[in-house]
Amino acid sequence: xxxxxxxxxxxxxxxxxxxxTFQALKGINATIQEGEFFSLLGPSGCGKTTLLRMIAGFxxxxxxxxxxxxxxxxxxxxxxxxxxxxxxxxxxxxHLTVAENVGYGxxxxxxxxxxxxxxxxxALDMVDLHGLGHRGAHELSGGxxxxxxxxRALVMKPKVxxxxxxxxxxxxxxxxxxxxxxxxxxxxxxxxxxxVTHDQEEALIMSDRIAxxxxxxxxxxxxxxxxxxxxxxxxVASFIGVMNFLSAKLTGEKDDALTLTIDALxxxxxxxxxxxxxxxxxGIDAVGIRPEMLTVLMDETDTAERSxxxxxxxxxxxxxxxxxxxxxxxxxxxxxxxxxxxxxxxxLPQGSEVSVGWGxxxxxxxx
Amino acid sequence: xxxxxxxxxxQGLTLLSPAALYALLMLAAPLAMVVTFSFWTxxxxxxxxxxxxxxxxxxxxKPIYQVLMFRSLRISLTVTVVTVLLxxxxxxxxxxxxxxxxxxxxxxxxxxxxxSYLLRVxxxxxxxxxxxxxxxxxxxxxxxxxxxxxxxxxxxxVVLTLAHAWAPFAILPIFVALEKIDRSLLEAAEDLxxxxxxxxxxxxxxxxxxxxxAATLIVLIPTVGDFITPxxxxxxxxxxxxxxxxxxxxxxxxxxxxxxxAISSMVIVASISLLIYFAGKKFGGKVE
Numbered sequence: 001x002x003x004x005x006x007x008x009x010x011x012x013x014x015x016x017x018x019x020x021t022f023q024a025l026k027g028i029n030a031t032i033q034e035g036e037f038f039s040l041l042g043p044s045g046c047g048k049t050t051l052l053r054m055i056a057g058f059x060x061x062x063x064x065x066x067x068x069x070x071x072x073x074x075x076x077x078x079x080x081x082x083x084x085x086x087x088x089x090x091x092x093x094x095h096l097t098v099a100e101n102v103g104y105g106x107x108x109x110x111x112x113x114x115x116x117x118x119x120x121x122x123a124l125d126m127v128d129l130h131g132l133g134h135r136g137a138h139e140l141s142g143g144x145x146x147x148x149x150x151x152r153a154l155v156m157k158p159k160v161x162x163x164x165x166x167x168x169x170x171x172x173x174x175x176x177x178x179x180x181x182x183x184x185x186x187x188x189x190x191x192x193x194x195x196v197t198h199d200q201e202e203a204l205i206m207s208d209r210i211a212x213x214x215x216x217x218x219x220x221x222x223x224x225x226x227x228x229x230x231x232x233x234x235x236v237a238s239f240i241g242v243m244n245f246l247s248a249k250l251t252g253e254k255d256d257a258l259t260l261t262i263d264a265l266x267x268x269x270x271x272x273x274x275x276x277x278x279x280x281x282x283g284i285d286a287v288g289i290r291p292e293m294l295t296v297l298m299d300e301t302d303t304a305e306r307s308x309x310x311x312x313x314x315x316x317x318x319x320x321x322x323x324x325x326x327x328x329x330x331x332x333x334x335x336x337x338x339x340x341x342x343x344x345x346x347x348l349p350q351g352s353e354v355s356v357g358w359g360x361x362x363x364x365x366x367x
Numbered sequence: 368x369x370x371x372x373x374x375x376x377x378q379g380l381t382l383l384s385p386a387a388l389y390a391l392l393m394l395a396a397p398l399a400m401v402v403t404f405s406f407w408t409x410x411x412x413x414x415x416x417x418x419x420x421x422x423x424x425x426x427x428x429k430p431i432y433q434v435l436m437f438r439s440l441r442i443s444l445t446v447t448v449v450t451v452l453l454x455x456x457x458x459x460x461x462x463x464x465x466x467x468x469x470x471x472x473x474x475x476x477x478x479x480x481x482x483s484y485l486l487r488v489x490x491x492x493x494x495x496x497x498x499x500x501x502x503x504x505x506x507x508x509x510x511x512x513x514x515x516x517x518x519x520x521x522x523x524x525v526v527l528t529l530a531h532a533w534a535p536f537a538i539l540p541i542f543v544a545l546e547k548i549d550r551s552l553l554e555a556a557e558d559l560x561x562x563x564x565x566x567x568x569x570x571x572x573x574x575x576x577x578x579x580x581a582a583t584l585i586v587l588i589p590t591v592g593d594f595i596t597p598x599x600x601x602x603x604x605x606x607x608x609x610x611x612x613x614x615x616x617x618x619x620x621x622x623x624x625x626x627x628x629a630i631s632s633m634v635i636v637a638s639i640s641l642l643i644y645f646a647g648k649k650f651g652g653k654v655e
Binding site: 058077079088094095105 | 551555556558559561562565569570
């Protein structure tokens with residue numbers, strides 16, 4: 001790319017952060033687009049929160065630069081940045097009412113009282129807290145606190161809203177609901193959201209793009225579908241969803257195709273294009289296949305491109321789904337297969353001999 | 368009555384009762400005696416137990432008692448303001464800027480308690496006296512030609528000595544209140560546009576208010592009734608109401624008047640304390 005595109009709202013170039021001898025971030029390069037829902041996903045300690053705090057201005061990078069809206073942010077403190085944060089603990093001011101909390105930043109901007117009241121009212125409506133402005137901070141439930149924190153950021157009309165694990169303190173039902181609400185709010189407002197989360201499902205549901213981080217580095221930056229279907233490394237593959245790894249080696253190579261021998265499944269030819277860019281095919285020692293890409297074949301009418309015999313070693317019934325652990329030929333670990341419990345499909349007990357169907361196009365290759 | 372207490376309530380009562388009993392015997396009973404005394408009359412050798420308000424009339428109308436009471440309040444309020452204003456930055460520093468050795472700092476603050484209070488008051492005499500450390504030093508440096516006299520045997524000396532003595536008691540509650548402040552609240556304030564000064568006045572100070580109120584009351588209440596310090600460093604115009612109460616119970620042999628003075632002073636201090644408490648609560652908002 002020649003020039004910085006106008007719709008790049010945040011540009012991170014070679015951002016590093018060291019705490020003493022500990023290297024928290026090791027050279028982050030990423031561009032976040034205006035109006036995008038962008039997630040930083042990774043296990044705890046991967047540096048995602050550190051990166052978010054540096055975008056917010058609570059920390060400075062050790063080296064490298066962050067620019068927001070084409071302006072370099074070095075030396076600009078958090079109170080002067082066009083970003084607002086929804087804190088993990090929500091950080092609701094305990095001595096103020098809901099309305100005073102939401103209007104806190106507008107008061108700093110010295111807006112007239114009437115205007116503040118109007119803006120606060122609009123923001124509270126947006127997060128479904130209509131009429132709760134007079135409540136004290138201590139009279140709120142967890143979900144309401146989360147909404148107040150969000151309204152407090154929205155009311156500032158920032159370029160970017162930063163969310164630090166905003167849903168981690170909520171129970172499952174509320175979290176699922178908030179994920180959908182946050183996503184639709186973000187889409188209707190068109191504000192850039194940057195979400196930090198360790199929950200891969202949350203990231204997949206909400207994001208336009210996700211940066212998966214391990215040990216201070218971005219392992220893969222892609223769309224949710226891209227991450228799930230084409231994880232570049234085994235680590236990303238097992239972090240996003242469930243992945244079966246099968247030992248395999250390269251046995252033939254053409255210009256546009258690779259032939260692999262998979263211990264459990266036999267020979268297969270796949271297009272070279274499914275391999276991550278820069279992969280040396282000779283180095284392949286395993287391939288991946290998702291649980292839903294494997295099928296436990298019930299009878300002769302159940303067909304698949306290819307099939308292989310196996311033995312069920314464990315059955316877990318989830319209601320809508322059944323998860324089988326199936327031992328395939330060879331001495332690899334059992335593979336996990338997920339089956340939707342559609343009409344007429346019975347749940348097979350442990351010990352059953354079954355045929356497992358699969359297809360060549362569901363094979364995933366890793367770096 | 369057939370009231371049955373659940374296990375937790377009984378446990379609570381058991382834990383409370385030694386202290387409650389002690390307070391009842393050593394505080395409530397003597398207090399009741401003092402109140403009773405204040406309605407009696409002292410005749411030369413015996414006491415007339417006919418209830419009367421004469422003691423109170425005297426305590427509230429005679430100029431000498433008014434002067435002493437006002438002076439006590441003035442000195443005590445000055446001590447409180449000076450102490451809390453000095454204590455706050457120290458507590459703030461330990462809470463916000465000391466990273467690893469907080470315990471050591473708090474320990475150092477208690478160092479003055481290692482010597483007796485009386486000894487510390489005498490030390491101030493040595494420092495502030497006519498030929499004291501301060502005057503000698505200032506004269507040798509050449510800053511003054513003759514010893515300063517306004518620093519000992521007056522109200523200033525009482526303020527100085529009391530403020531020094533009570534500082535640790537003010538630092539600790541403020542420190543605790545500051546420690547309890549969730550640091551992410553300050554980040555939230557910064558994120559919403561506030562610089563350090565506005566953050567302090569809009570978040571830190573209101574949330575530290577419970578500690579500031581506690582410190583204010585802890586210093587104010589006992590210093591109004593202090594009588595050792597004014598006796599030792601106060602001279603004649605540094606005497607306070609407690610000195611007069613002591614005189615009434617002792618040399619003047621008028622325990623009922625002393626009792627009336629004591630009760631009056633108690634009521635005044637209690638009213639001021641309540642006032643400060645509610646004013647502080649209002650400023651601090653609805654902090655749990």
